Amino acid sequence: MKAVVMREFGGPEVLKYEDVATPEVGPGDVLVEVRAVSVNRTLDLIVRENKYVRRPALPHILGVDPSGVIVAVGANVTDRKVGDRVYCSVFIPTDDPSAHLTLPGLGKVNFLGVSTWGGYAQFVKVPARTVVSIPSSVAFHDATVIGRHLATATNQVEGICQIQRGQRLLVMGASGGLGSAAIQVAKWNGAEVVAAAGTDERVAAAIRVGADHGINYRTQDLTAEVMRITGGKGVDAVCENVADPDLFRKALYSMTHGATMATAGNASGNIEVPLDIRRLYLYQLRIVGEPREQPGGLAEAFQKAGDGGVKTIIDKVFPLSRAAEGHQRVAGREGVGKVILDPTLDDRGSKS
Numbered sequence: 001m002k003a004v005v006m007r008e009f010g011g012p013e014v015l016k017y018e019d020v021a022t023p024e025v026g027p028g029d030v031l032v033e034v035r036a037v038s039v040n041r042t043l044d045l046i047v048r049e050n051k052y053v054r055r056p057a058l059p060h061i062l063g064v065d066p067s068g069v070i071v072a073v074g075a076n077v078t079d080r081k082v083g084d085r086v087y088c089s090v091f092i093p094t095d096d097p098s099a100h101l102t103l104p105g106l107g108k109v110n111f112l113g114v115s116t117w118g119g120y121a122q123f124v125k126v127p128a129r130t131v132v133s134i135p136s137s138v139a140f141h142d143a144t145v146i147g148r149h150l151a152t153a154t155n156q157v158e159g160i161c162q163i164q165r166g167q168r169l170l171v172m173g174a175s176g177g178l179g180s181a182a183i184q185v186a187k188w189n190g191a192e193v194v195a196a197a198g199t200d201e202r203v204a205a206a207i208r209v210g211a212d213h214g215i216n217y218r219t220q221d222l223t224a225e226v227m228r229i230t231g232g233k234g235v236d237a238v239c240e241n242v243a244d245p246d247l248f249r250k251a252l253y254s255m256t257h258g259a260t261m262a263t264a265g266n267a268s269g270n271i272e273v274p275l276d277i278r279r280l281y282l283y284q285l286r287i288v289g290e291p292r293e294q295p296g297g298l299a300e301a302f303q304k305a306g307d308g309g310v311k312t313i314i315d316k317v318f319p320l321s322r323a324a325e326g327h328q329r330v331a332g333r334e335g336v337g338k339v340i341l342d343p344t345l346d347d348r349g350s351k352s
């Protein structure tokens with residue numbers, strides 16, 4: 001099969017489009033013909049640079065969120081068949097004692113595309129129990145974005161923030177994968193959503209997926225704007241996955257008494273932010289770290305998508321053979337929304 005293989009860590013140039021052996025399916029596996037996979041900043045670019053907390057063995061194939069069609073099933077697989085349209089979860093059950101994440105129902109997990117070969121390939125092999133069905137009405141490109149972000153965003157908004165009808169949610173990095181999904185989840189729950197992002201185009205994209213208010217936090221004062229929008233009260237919850245030190249502080253000062261901040265990431269790359277402890281206890285604020293999804297969250301996300309209720313923000317689609325360009329585009333932060341790789345496109349981007 002064709003695949004984007006990494007034989008060393010480094011810049012986008014280490015991603016080589018090559019022929020490798022198609023994986024053999026084990027008894028509990030399925031082989032999926034990949035139709036879409038996305039380029040993620042942390043789990044693709046940071047892993048490629050060998051700056052992630054886990055280091056994949058080389059040679060390696062990236063790709064944490066492939067969608068596609070099952071072309072082979074293992075001898076013990078009874079609930080999946082050739083032809084099924086599926087999304088492959090990033091979470092792969094493991095008995096590796098060094099795995100740092102545990103999921104209810106799956107136990108310890110490693111990440112597809114980090115600890116095992118991922119979806120930057122024509123085919124990917126995954127355990128059958130980690131795939132979920134994609135409704136026929138949902139295109140593969142959208143499925144990859146929905147599968148990657150919606151269940152985690154749902155857990156942040158409903159599970160951690162427990163957002164209620166009429167409450168106000170501030171979403172940071174609002175046009176990002178997690179942010180744009182969180183906006184939609186909050187709207188389904190009847191919340192008023194304040195979307196905050198770093199350019200006017202990104203704010204506009206967040207409004208298009210449903211946010212009620214927009215703030216450009218690079219040109220406007222985030223806290224002052226939130227207070228203006230909320231009549232001086234502040235927001236009941238914040239989804240904060242950016243970890244920009246200055247913006248984190250301003251987001252904290254945008255929270256009302258008893259408010260909750262959910263965090264699953266640090267898209268800015270910073271791992272330290274200032275924390276006003278006095279504000280934290282006087283306002284009885286909660287800051288909860290939770291990068292996981294609820295059991296069944298992925299299946300629910302695709303049910304919602306099948307009902308036609310989910311919007312995605314896709315910046316650009318590249319042929320798999322031009323994965324390095326996709327990485328450059330994400331690194332340069334040029335576009336708005338997700339970058340997708342599609343193995344069915346030829347070098348010029350036409351259907352092959």
Ligand SMILES: NC(=O)c1ccc[n+]([C@@H]2O[C@H](COP(=O)([O-])OP(=O)(O)OC[C@H]3O[C@@H](n4cnc5c(N)ncnc54)[C@H](OP(=O)(O)O)[C@@H]3O)[C@@H](O)[C@H]2O)c1
Nearest residue numbers: 042148152173176177178197198241264265266267268291
């Ligand atoms: N399923 C999930 O999505 C999931 C699960 C677990 C953890 N996470 C983590 O959550 C974080 C957000 O994920 P995501 O997929 O939503 O990321 P994303 O699509 O890249 O969006 C993140 C947003 O962060 C903002 N940002 C601010 N400073 C930045 C900088 N220096 N570099 C890049 N972005 C910057 C950008 O918005 P502006 O330019 O508008 O500021 C960008 O839209 C990541 O750390 C990720 O690893 C995600």
